[in-house]
Amino acid sequence: MRRFKTRIVTLLFVCSIITVSMLFYFMLIFDDKKLANNLINTSRSVIVVGFAELRKENLTLCETYEKKAKLKLIQMFEDGMSAVGHDNNGDDDENVNENYLENFVESLKSDSQPERKDSSSSTAVKLKDKELKKIWSTAKKWVRARQIIPEKAPELSSIIEALQHSKIIKSDVSRKGTQLKLLLTLEGGQQALFKPRRYPRDYITDDIYAGADRHNGEIVAFHLSRILNQRYAPIVASRIINVAQEIKPVASPSLLVTFVPQKTKTNQTLECFYGECYYCNEYELLCPDESTGTLEGSIILMLPNQYQLQKLRHPWQRTYKKNLKAQWEMDSHYCLSVLKSNSLRPRVLDFVDTAIFDYLIGNADRHHYEVFKHVSNSALLLIDNGKSFGDPAHDETTIIFPLLQCCVIRNQTYQHLRRFAFTTSSQFNLSAIIRQLLSNDQLWPLLTDRHLQALDRRLRMIMASIELCFDTYQKNYVLKN
């Protein structure tokens, strides 16, 4: 009798689990279907408007969007930015917003900056293996489907400090990707990638996606991901490495064979190397600074091994050919085809969030996106943000096509962006916050003033794009929960 009872209870339990999961599943499907139907219904008007303008002025789709967004921006300014920013909700009292921003920025600052004012290198170098192991394991434990670092991360400053100063116990080539990187093992057993500086801060390449990664862009992008509450970027810090003392003595055989020492004018030996990668060759040596023997770069904490990554083709991928446009560049319907795909539809809001991040940093090179493999509801991880902060005078509108074409955005994202975009205090615009977070960094200035100004300008363009969506669709349709 007792066994029978146990069986019944188990059976009931299993049944209820199945019912709940099915309910949940259907809720998701229905929600997605509604999204798709809504869009199919309402997007007709957009197409008509878009094509009429195209015919009249022979503008490309991108030029059309750009023109509309710029007109919208002027109109928003005429109305007064703050009027637009404070139109609807009860919590929009300016003081409330300023207080919110002040607390938010203070919390970001206290998490990422060490409390001590003394030269931090001496303290971190003294960190013992055991303490470092604890620091690295904290970072490992943070990782979830939709976070790489948590909202409150008081240990972040010690992780950054450890990345900047802990002893390198092994250096190796990294064969991932096309550019020269080093795979370092730090004391405590943590692996990290080192991307060396290739350009001065104000160097501009010929094309939006051309050229090498920028270590400074990678560092700023990490902090920006926290500001935007898109905490899906691996932890990045600045690092200055002495090649002769810290890399060569612990180099793996495959790295060591790529060393080609050079003589300087003053007859000193410079430890130059070329590593191993698609673009690496012995004619393109990476040499340390002549006077200091050091390289500056960004150091990126590797994600925990148990999280495998899955790389998928981005639906808004470029053709990378000058005279060949991708379908999405010509077709204002394009989002419909994304919404019709069962695998892509649930990620539309993530594509929009990522597009906003990439537009701000000027990254036009996210041809693939990465998620955690076998982890349901994984965020789109913001990995590899080095193709950023190139030309401060150029805002690449095609990067926010997911927003312009789908006209949906998480309400949470929208509410968050508004706070920075419509703040009346210059203390809390994006450029000012970046300055507050990073002006103590050993490699500051990480961005030129023009790059910082570009951040504020691009945020306003994003807000204008969202307003355009509000004009065409109902606000309730555009803002998703």
Ligand SMILES: *[C@@H]1O[C@H](CO)[C@@H](O)[C@H](O)[C@H]1NC(C)=O
């Ligand atoms: C689409 O629009 C039609 C007519 O405007 C309306 O009757 C219908 O309910 C809409 N469908 C959806 C899914 O919103």
Ligand SMILES: *[C@@H]1O[C@H](CO)[C@@H](O)[C@H](O)[C@H]1NC(C)=O
């Ligand atoms: C648009 O293109 C057509 C055909 O190429 C041309 O005849 C027309 O003058 C162009 N219109 C404008 C405004 O440039």
Ligand SMILES: *[C@@H]1O[C@H](CO)[C@@H](O)[C@H](O)[C@H]1NC(C)=O
């Ligand atoms: C540089 O060093 C080499 C030996 O290491 C020596 O033969 C040579 O004279 C030196 N040149 C100068 C300019 O000091």
Ligand SMILES: *[C@@H]1O[C@H](CO)[C@@H](O)[C@H](O)[C@H]1NC(C)=O
């Ligand atoms: C942002 O703030 C800085 C000062 O912190 C100010 O110089 C700049 O003009 C502000 N930018 C905008 C767009 O308000």
Ligand SMILES: *[C@@H]1O[C@H](CO)[C@@H](O)[C@H](O)[C@H]1NC(C)=O
């Ligand atoms: C968006 O969020 C704000 C603030 O939380 C709320 O007042 C508003 O009703 C939300 N809008 C929608 C469409 O969910």
